Amino acid sequence: MTVQIKYCGCQSEEDYKLLIETKADLIGFIFAESRREVDPKNVNSWIEKYGKPKKLVGVFQNATLQKIKDVMNTVPIDIIQCHGTESIHQLKEIRNHCNKEIYKALPFGENIIEDITAYGKVSDAIIIDSVSQGRFGGTGIPFSWKEVPNMMKTAERLGILCFIAGGIKPENVSELLRQHPHGIDLSGGIEENGKKNVQKIETLERMIMS
Numbered sequence: 500m501t502v503q504i505k506y507c508g509c510q511s512e513e514d515y516k517l518l519i520e521t522k523a524d525l526i527g528f529i530f531a532e533s534r535r536e537v538d539p540k541n542v543n544s545w546i547e548k549y550g551k552p553k554k555l556v557g558v559f560q561n562a563t564l565q566k567i568k569d570v571m572n573t574v575p576i577d578i579i580q581c582h583g584t585e586s587i588h589q590l591k592e593i594r595n596h597c598n599k600e601i602y603k604a605l606p607f608g609e610n611i612i613e614d615i616t617a618y619g620k621v622s623d624a625i626i627i628d629s630v631s632q633g634r635f636g637g638t639g640i641p642f643s644w645k646e647v648p649n650m651m652k653t654a655e656r657l658g659i660l661c662f663i664a665g666g667i668k669p670e671n672v673s674e675l676l677r678q679h680p681h682g683i684d685l686s687g688g689i690e691e692n693g694k695k696n697v698q699k700i701e702t703l704e705r706m707i708m709s
């Protein structure tokens with residue numbers, strides 16, 4: 500199985516023009532409070548100019564259904580990524596009202612296998628991410644990857660994909676790939692001075708393909 504690549508936190512037309520030419524299977528936009536938050540109207544103008552990626556992900560954090568619907572009215576997202584403390588009930592509501600794939604981000608911790616088992620029943624994929632100083636996403640910090648094979652097995656039993664996020668970069672991606680994640684999700688590790696960087700992406704993709 501080839502690893503799926505998700506590049507997240509696309510912030511500008513320049514970022515988008517670069518990311519659309521990469522090997523990414525998914526490109527993510529942050530519609531939550533973050534230095535990477537984007538305006539849906541801008542995102543749509545970039546898509547109209549440069550085309551749509553294989554899959555477009557909208558990242559939300561404890562958003563109301565109305566907020567998600569408002570974004571969907573402007574941006575043709577394929578996947579709703581819930582990156583906060585959304586409950587299983589809320590995920591079901593989002594699925595019923597939005598009719599899109601749902602990816603749930605879960606913070607890595609000692610109950611991660613139980614969490615994947617519970618949330619995996621109402622999600623199309625799970626993203627395991629680091630938590631740091633109250634931040635749930637875009638931390639730039641990796642967690643211990645020893646548990647990755649167990650997480651993959653748990654997801655496979657549920658028939659879903661499991662992505663790994665948090666501090667992945669060209670320098671450490673080979674170590675992670677040895678644990679055979681279904682997908683990897685990167686943001687800060689492919690940036691230089693807050694912008695997506697072509698050299699970092701090319702180096703990363705060479706490491707993945709080798």
Ligand SMILES: O=C(O)c1ccccc1NCC(=O)[C@H](O)[C@H](O)COP(=O)(O)O
Binds near residue numbers: 531532533582685
């Ligand atoms: O990236 C953010 O700023 C962010 C803010 C709020 C919620 C989610 C966010 N990012 C979600 C992602 O999918 C990131 O790719 C993931 O957290 C990994 O980020 P990094 O550690 O910088 O590679």
